[in-house]
Amino acid sequence: MSSELHRKEAESQGSVPIAVVTVSDTRTPETDVSGQRIRALAEAAGHVVVAYRIVKDEPEQVLQALEELAASPARLIIFNGGTGIGRRDRTYDVISRAIEKPLPGFGELFRMLSYEQVGAAAMLSRATAGVYRDKVVFSTPGSPNAVQLAMEKLILPEIQHLAWELVR
Template sequence: MGQDVIEFMPANIAVLTVSDTRTEKNDRSGQFLVNALQNAGHSLVDKKIVIDNIYQIRAIISQWVAEKDIQAILITGGTGFTSRDCTPEAIKPLFDKEVEGFGELFRTLSFQEIGTSTIQSRAVAGFANHTIIFAMPGSTDACSTGWNGIINQQMNARHRPCNFMLHINV
């Protein structure tokens, strides 16, 4: 019996860094995500840095979600508990469906690395207009945990028993 051979399907991905202090020069987390997605065979469509402001974050994500050539969005930063952290509040109203398991699994993996401090992570994911959006904390280690532990597999059509590639616009 032959098995169906599933080919890798590259996705067009945008990266957003949410920070009041990061610039292109010192945005290690955003650059990690760019390198990781490209090393996995995906294409970087756009990359931006935005301050912690609900409406500016929402405007960028809304624009990207409306574009047919963007299938996934990776967000780093703004998921903590400081008074300025507002990424979940900015993006959750845009979700058609939330991927509750992403935050749960992220915190489970993160617990192995940073212990109970992971409880302060509000990592979140969801679909908006058939675009998958993942939001992670702003540290490079957190982006590595999210990408290597979850996102890379879920953005690979060959990953079984299921992945997100069947649910996005490709």
């Protein structure tokens, strides 16, 4: 079956339940522009955000959120923040260790598309994705432009296909 036929079959499954996690030491629900953007873009595309939270960039908090949301009705979990190379950027480290089936193409494509926007600084991103406990997990940088790029160019165009592949 071609990817086009897969997409058509996946579309018949309807909306996809999504969980959103912002990883930040400073954001609040009121100041979380990136988390709000992910939620708005997902809902505008007809999907349902079933969980949303903000956690500190502490490995145990990131892992706890991942484990709790992997047990939730969400089929996709989208983390934003903590993917850089700074001392406090630890989301990638937790997510990449937990992933059971990596999707390296996500990070590769994200950095390629990001390069068009920010130039060589794109190499500092450790955006990643994969499957964890039968959920698709994405980890994107926390900037509003980065989450918009990831959502519009990569995640939303394939969201139903991704979710369908896990249950077919």
